[in-house]
Amino acid sequence: MNLQAIEAFVLSHQLGSISAAAKHMQKNRAQLSQWISNLEIDWNVELFTRSGHKPVLSEQGLKMLPLCEQMLKAQNHLSQQVEQIAQQGCFRLNLGVSSFLQDSTVAKILSRFNHAYPNVDLKIFQRRDELLLNWQGPKLDLAICFYRDAFPNDYTIEPLCEMPLMAVCSATHPLTKEKSPNLQQVLSYTWVTILASSNTQVWDPDSIQRQIEVEQHSLAIELCRQGVGVFVGQQQQLIPYIKSGELKVIAHNDAIANEQLGLVYSKHASPNPTLQALIKMCKAEFNNESSA
Known part of the structure; x- marks a missing residue:
């Protein structure tokens, strides 16, 4: 016709x-x-x-x-x-998200993206940072994760912001009675860690005498609250428990350390307009958080 x-x-x-x-x-x-x-x-x-x-x-x-x-x-x-x-430029995006990030922050970004691009399907993989940087699953279009100096050469990394991580224990833990515990004292207690996590930069996991490894931060925090062991987590996640008095920051000079959060994507292809929009939304959200 x-x-x-x-x-x-x-x-x-x-x-x-x-x-x-x-x-x-x-x-x-x-x-x-x-x-x-x-x-x-x-x-x-x-x-x-x-x-x-x-x-x-x-x-x-x-x-x-x-x-x-x-x-x-x-x-x-x-x-x-x-x-x-x-x-x-696409109908679907695979997004990797550090399991250290708060769900509420990620949800804000995805809500804005969904409103602007309702026809684009999203698949979200919440994983530990080292798994995202050495991803073996379906190709990720973008990862929002913490990184250090070492990362694969075929990736572009755009820094977002620094986020402090804190070593904490329950208010009833024996460490709270130590005014200035040394490193050996801190490592002598049980630690609750994220499975195969590399986010204990200050503390050498190999030197920790006993670990309880879990997949999710929510369980790790709950175990820490119950007095099971020391936990290192994102400050933003832990502040509510610290304010309530349930958790205490360990009285050690290195109990608070900064980790760099960034956007990670392939060097081999320029981001399409849809991915560029998502990257822009991520930058806007974390810039707001860091200035708040």
């Missing part, structure tokens, strides 16, 4: 003549006249009466006009959607 012929029919009626429609479409009059005649042949209808100088809709033409107008609107809507999808 020739959509230009349908447009010629609708415009001839709206503009009052085939000549005006031809001028609007930047075609010659004879071509539009032939298109309209072909429509009449294909549909076995008469769209215009043949009397007078101006095109007058026949009874059949009156019935066909709204149908043709709807078809042209649908075609225009389809073109707009195709253009939007082409600008987005």
Whole structure:
């Protein structure tokens, strides 16, 4: 079906003549006249009466006009959607997120992204940082994670901000009675750590005499609250428990250390417009958090 012929029919009626429609479409009059005649042949209808100088809709033409107008609107809507999808550059993004990050922060970013790009599917992998930097699963388009000096050469890393990590224990833990415990004293107690986590920069995990390793930070924090052991976590996660008095920061000079948070993506391909938008939203959110 020739959509230009349908447009010629609708415009001839709206503009009052085939000549005006031809001028609007930047075609010659004879071509539009032939298109309209072909429509009449294909549909076995008469769209215009043949009397007078101006095109007058026949009874059949009156019935066909709204149908043709709807078809042209649908075609225009389809073109707009195709253009939007082409600008987005993708239909799906795989996003890696450090399990140290608060869910509420990640949810803010994803909520804004979902509002701006409702047609893009998201798959979120919440994992430990070293797993994201050495990812073996489905290709990640972007990872938001903590990193140090060493990371794979085929990745680009854009720093976001520094986040303090804290070594804490429960208010009833024996360490709270030590005013200035040395490193050996601190490491002599049980530690609750994230499985294979490298986020104990200040404290050497190999020197810790006993560890309880768990997958999720929520369980680690709960075990720490119950007095099971020492835990190193993101300051923002632990502040509510510190303010309530349930957890205490260990009285050691290195109990608070900064970790660098960054955006990690492949060097081999430039981020498409959709990914660029997500990166921009991440930067905006963490800039707000660091300035708060």
